[in-house]
Amino acid sequence: MDSSSPTIQNEELYLANSKFDSYDELLKSVRDFYYVKGYGISIRDSSKDKYVTLQCDRGGCYRDRLSIGDKRKKNTGSRLISCPFQIVGKKEYDGGWILKAKNLSHNHEPSTDISRHPSFCRLSPNDVQSVKNMMLSGIPPRQILSSLRQGNPNLPAVSRTIYNLKAKIRKENLGNRSTVSALFEEFEKEGFIYDILHNSIGHITHLFIAHPLSIKLAKAFSNIFIMDCTYKTNKYNMPLLDIIGVSCFNTSFYSGFVFLEREDEDSYIWALSVFKKTLENREPSVIMSDRELALMNAINMVFPNTTNLLCIWHIEKNVLANCKKHFPHTEEFDIFMSSWNNVAYSTSKTIFEHNWGEFELFYQTKKVAIEYIKKTWLPWKEKFVSAWTENYLHFGNRSSSRAEGAHAKLKQYLQVSTGGFQDVTKKICLAIKHEFNEIKVKLASERIQILHNCDAPVFRELLCHISHFALKEIHMQYEKIKKGTMTPCTSHFMATMGLPCAHKIKHLEGMKLSLDLIHPHWRIDTICLNSEDDLHNDIGAKEFDELLSELSSRYQIWPQSKKEFANSMITQLLTESDILFEPLIRRPKGRPPKSKNKRGINSTARDPSRFEFVES
Structure with a gap:
């Protein structure tokens, strides 16, 4: 542009007559002045107490900092066209700031819409702090932007502004530390128990983490755990072993997490051994899992006195996935599945032998389906058939559905599957603190609330001493006596729930139920979740x-x-000190996507199971 133009003269007057009390005031004034003219202003270099060189935000040229080859370059562009415009701000002896022109010419026309200039989209310091706070709360960028616009409808920021700010904040928080060093410092700060394995060149291959609140709950409710791996939780494509506990309220809680390089027996033995130490070498009554042979063997080795039960729901779905193809008619297959369930839910060993014999005889023409069940599931009948499982203290847990629910809840916090250990750990902390607070509030509430239908003499000694869930279970048994719907006693209810059955209550002949009849798992008067003495x-x-x-x-x-x-x-x-690095990124399971542009690459949504394809 010509230096004699009215625009240039107007600028020269502005620059010559302007004086500012602070660096921030100068920066805001210059940007506001040039935004009106259609130009964005960025900082070229500065020393906050001495000077600042400002340039057009189209100044400079694109630099390939990462030396990426042409084939790997993203299909993007650059706004930089080496615009020569520059002005300098200097701090004077009296503390004020003045402006001087260096080059007031541009090599491009002004923008008719300034909204996409980065300097215009910049957030105020207050907005930046709000973003930091919302990041700590695990709020997604799109919701952060919506929240900011509630306070300022004219906010110039876009989604990319929030993503870039999040990346900048993460980089600032990391400082000069390595990613692994920062991770370990975070563990120390939060009081995590953690352990690692690494390979010969220092890459972490296994990581066990347990939050102090999780450990507190796991020690309080250490009778049963559900173990299951979930996927699509981290950028390394490592399976995540999720260890789930069950509270006295029959709610689930996270007890520990293990990132695994491989789902093999040695990895599981290591993971379970570390978990056992967090329990102070207690052995649970029951551990529920899928038919994952490596995990089952590890449970048997690390917890030899613990009963490992298999998820009945997953067994049913596996039978469906493998046997449906042998039945051309849906009605016939439905009868087959009903007959199989009749076998799986046999209430005694004698009944099981009878039901299996009839099942095998009736479907003798379906040899492949019968052989599949005989070879795959019958060897483990003691781990899922009711005749055996109803003698173990599993508190009503016959499936690993709790784990599926816990996976889903965790992924709601994670939002994406591309986070590193630090990002995932922070989201795990949010999930754990939320569920701990829910259990803590429920504990305080049930200690002072009395269920109306249980406000009777027979329950008097139990009120405010055991959870409402346990009380309701006992009340249902009591109702069987009143309604005359009792069935012959099998002792299964008392054995699996640790609560008195209808027959036991009737035998007491109206006497008050004693706390001695209640398994300690259900007690709410003997646990304390307020003390923070043992959190570290x-x-x-x-x-x-x-x-x-x-x-x-x-x-x-x-x-x-x-x-x-x-x-x-x-x-x-x-x-x-060992020099440790993040895990190597593994190739995920399954067929790779056909298109490089395929969406959902950062999705946490699980892939459909085989039975879902069969059912669809």
């Missing part, structure tokens, strides 16, 4: 303190050579 867990801390004390006392009587050896060993422990 440290496996082996007591043993370590004892060793230090003994070392200190023995050190005094050792000869000098042994003292020097001890000092060198301790010094080596204190100074050595």
